[in-house]
Amino acid sequence: MISKKKINAVIAILCMTLLSVVMFAPILLMFSTSLKSMGEISSREGLLRFFVPVKAHFSNFTEALQQGDWNRYFYNTFLVTVVTVIISLVINSMAGFAFARLNFKGRDQLFFIGLVGLMIPPQATVIPVFFILKNFPLAGGNNMLGRGGMGFINTHFALMAPYLAGSFGVFLFRQFFLNFPQALDDAARIDGLSRFGAFLRIHVPLSKPVFASLLVMKATQCWNEYTWPLIVTTTDRMRTLQIALVIFKDEVHTQWNYMMAMTLIIIAPLAILFLLAQKAFVEGIVTSGIKG
């Protein structure tokens, strides 16, 4: 019986090793290509040469950074990610707390309306949100009726706007806060804390895991977003990292080495975060069960 189990384990390990090699091959290819010269890339040598450069050209990274305003793209992506994560965590935790621990008229109905927002795929709102941002009254040269200018189009706010609320985060926080004992609220009140004070001093410090998993989720989403920045930015200065990658590709030929070098740099922050906090990352994804 035991030997059969061992054979199973060996077969599983062999299969998983093979799969791991296949899954990692594209990432390894990105690594090696980022270090090659264009001459070597187009030389069509043996299969192994794809993954091992003849000579490592580390200068590819600095040369790639000089094609385009990468400082600015990094700044844009970084700013949008950080601000969106902070604002959405504040907004979501407050709303989740109110829905879970406060009594006010229409609470459950209001929460249910929020859940409807979960069922609307973000892609279904790109056109109307674009329209609303463009015609926002008194913004970006618009008059009172939202006419005349470009509104919020091509601004950092436009890049953040659709991601600031997020019913999912509210839902997650509410579920978490519901599990707190009522005695905690009572004790806080007896000690003279207001409801908001109790939230700040008791509930927030006790809910680090939810903050952590939502932070990972939101940061991944913002950092990796492609469609929305493509739509809502119109000038080179407002480009984000993900949409700036096309710089290295034109109609006739692509600078694969530079493109792979920048792809590597763009992937690195999240990949390192994942490797360092793998357990939290995976658990966050399982419990939240939503696309990043």
Add this chain to the structure above:
Amino acid sequence: MKKKNSHNDLVGYAMIAPYYLFLFLFILVPVGVNLFMSFTDYNLNTMNFVGISNYLRLFRDPILKKSVVNTLLYTVITLASTISCGLLVAILITQTGRLIPVFRTFVFLPYVVSMASASMIWLWIYEPGYGLLNAILKVFNLPMQSWIYDVKLALICVSVVSFWKLLGYNMVMYTSGLLGIPQHLYEAAKIDGANALHRFRYITLPMLRPTTFFLLVTGFINNFNVFEQVKILTNGGPVNSTTTVMHQIYNRGFVDYQFGYASAITVLMMIVVSIITAVNFKFGSKGHDLDLS
């Protein structure tokens, strides 16, 4: 008492106010705005009411028809492959004991890579002149292919990129499902003489039904909105063989500035997604009453 209650009301409203502001402005109101726009010919400058002519055009648009077929095909291929292989890999990985975290790192890593970056890497792999895939074919003396430039292969190529990125996600979800199945069920089945296949068929599959259901519903919605891979890898080509509904919405709206028509396509897409999600709920959630733990 009354006074205290009303104070509580105010704190509650104040705390949900920021959330509700953004929820209304950027999620709920847009659905209404979208419906309204689908009856107009808005083109960034002028807007006239045009009745249902946008909706009539939906039925006479051959490229849109092609895009619906492509989207459904892509969704079925990607969903079926990621869910079935995700389960298979989850079963394999749970047998590897202490090596689970190592293998999980390799299989899950592509999920962390953004779709734009993943598409760039695969663009290079699919490169017809000196890309990796054709180099592999050459080793085996097989004829070279043009991959994403081939009408027959392009859509499969796009699906493969999604498969590569999403397999780890499906695997992780199934792994946690598998680890949640109580071991005593398998032991009891063994005593009753059930073989491995029976145990899989009558214990593993039914116990994983909630996971499968979740992956099916969310996977359907996500895959049906496929856009990034298509935009970067093929931009809908060759000869519209990979254009998808979302790609059509983008092109009609943000390339041609026919926002009214693009809104009508969006309404169509939302109706299709809602119907199929409802069907999934009707036939897929039966397993929810199964609770043996």
